[in-house]
Amino acid sequence: MQNKKQFKRYTVTSALPYANGPLHIGHLAGVYVPADLYVRYLRSNEKDVVFIGGSDEHGVPITIKAWQQGVTPQDIVDKYHELIKKSFAEFGISFDIYSRTSNKIHHETSSEMFKKMYDEGKFVEKYTEQYYDESHQTFLSDRYIIGTCPICSYEKAYGDQCENCGTSLNATDLINPRSVLSGKEPVLRKTKHWYLPLDQYTDWLKEWILEGHKVDWKTNVYGQVKSWIDQGLQPRAVTRDLNWGVKVPLSEAEGKVLYVWFDAPIGYISATREWAEQKGVEWEKWWKDPETRLIHFIGKDNIVFHCIIFPIMLKAEGSYIVPDNVPAFEFLNLEGQKISTSNNWAVWLHEYLVEFKGKQDVLRYVLLANAPETKDNDFTWKDFQTRNNSELVAILGNFVNRTLVLTHKYFDALVPQASQFNEDDLKAIAEIEAIPERISMSLENFRFREALAEMMNLARLGNKYLTDNEPWKIFKSDPDRVKSVLNISLQICANLTIVAAPFLPFTAKKLSEMLNIGQMKWKEAGNIHLLKPGHRINNPELLFEKIEDETINAQIEKLNATSRANQNDKFVPNPLKEPVQYDEFAKMDIRTGTILEAEKVAKTKKLMKLTIDTGIDKRTVVSGIAEHYDAKDLIGRKVCILVNLAPKELRGITSHGMILMAENPDGSLGFVAPPDNYVDGTEIK
């Protein structure tokens, strides 16, 4: 939807990448390439715009990674911040500033914001009980506590989740909890935290988004927001007991930091301040003037933060504007599978930049052409090759090349003078004039794929115009006609330097150099007198080169190799558990049994209700295997069952025992069972 309101300036942010790993194509397709395209377009239109980016460097995962590697959190974020920043720069994401949340100015900005909200009573205080490590004098987040899983008795379950059985836990559920830091038993201690009462802003959110942005926000964003609001918002803690992050600026808050979701979006503001300081301009109008248009580019996983929580923070603080639009993108899959950092199923930007040197625009093009605007999309290397060879090379590169080659051949590299335009010329000119406007419309409505296609249509138009007019055929008989044809073809090339620039900045620059002209602004687009007759152009070079099968196959092979390496092959068994005496094992009464009945538990995804003949009795067991087996395939199956496990109620059904299953690293489950002809009720020992 076209936004009717006129804005004086634009503040465009792109989600802050979390500094615990490198960037991959999913980040680019869903946030940075579209944001960069949009910003470059605005700049070409001579809009006042600031484009903000930066690394998100706080939060527990970074502290854990640091702890695992035996380095400090600062070491981790320094490493990835530099890598990410360098990759962005080389890839051509044109941030006005790429900052980081460990900067002093960010700590100041977020502290000030917290303090102001605190002073004005915007928070609610609550006490909770949390584990505390006395020897390290610190509270422990759930991840910092290891103990025995109350479910499966795995002794190295984390406080938030048991990685053995997959159960999500509360730290207080663990038996024999130990601090990861000291190995000692932590004590429960009361701790105070500040909560942002999101629920108090429900009416405001409804008015602002559900009524105010019904038509101009993307359906995926609007739907998600509505869902959250309808489900009812809860107060959310804005502080944590942790020593990595922004210190809570209160004397009573020793050892507490701002929760990462609170400080991260403020990073946009801090970065703007930092940029403004460097530029010697004032920052506040970029965040507080209602005539500033604030736009957040994010992935769909961030919708709740950017459409609900951060706007509430801004609203609660009182002096800030809220976003005018939040164009959230869906996810990009890779060769049909979800991109996964931990499984190394990704195309990493820093590797691409080395392996496809000088091909930034190819990746930009492919990612834009496949941008997951309305639903998850798939990136395949084959498609990457096709788009490069059949579109960039064959349509855009080829058109430019044939025009320049012809100009050199017939007119000694000088732009020829056009004479009388015929009907065909006028038709082409009308199109040249119309295309920039169509691109603008698409971009302003965040329809990036459509805009890209329109841009390519200009090159298509050029190819058609040349082919229809066949200057190579008529040069001898009608050289004046050829002058007109090539003049128009050259003007199309010149127009391409403008309209292609936001999409393919490296290519546009190269083309400008070949045409021996500077970079022109968007308002010149559609003009068919950009090149003056007699203007000398430079020698043509190829804008794009074909990508051969071997290159693509090598990438596919590389992916498959890492994939294989990252599944079962890479499996590292859990370390040996503590020794046990036989009599401890003997307490476990494990029997052979047979499944008599199986029925999926209604309203659950994983639970299967089983009736088991244990030889002793017939009993009901609830087991989380419904994702792996159909009920009908289970009946008659032999199993091993732990029969003296204390009963437990699950979704209203009491489970008497546990079926023994083996779990493969890829997540599949298999029965541990006796041979089919074995009698039920015999003991496993």
Next chain:
RNA sequence: GGCGAGAUAGCUCAGGUGGUCAGAGCGCAGCACUCAUAAUGCUGAGGUCGAGGGUUCGAGCCCCUCUCUCGCUACCA
């Protein structure tokens, strides 16, 4: 299970408020052309728009049910 988003030509996807909306690009087939990185241009084949009902003079487009996919969420003894 709840909530949200999707399911449209071989592939990747468009289809504001229902009535030339059955489309684009790529791929494929034929023809034309040779300036060009065997590139380009033209023409064509291809879909009962996930399934089934309903509203309407008329529905990919509105309503209901169902199936499948993705995300968030609950569940994993």
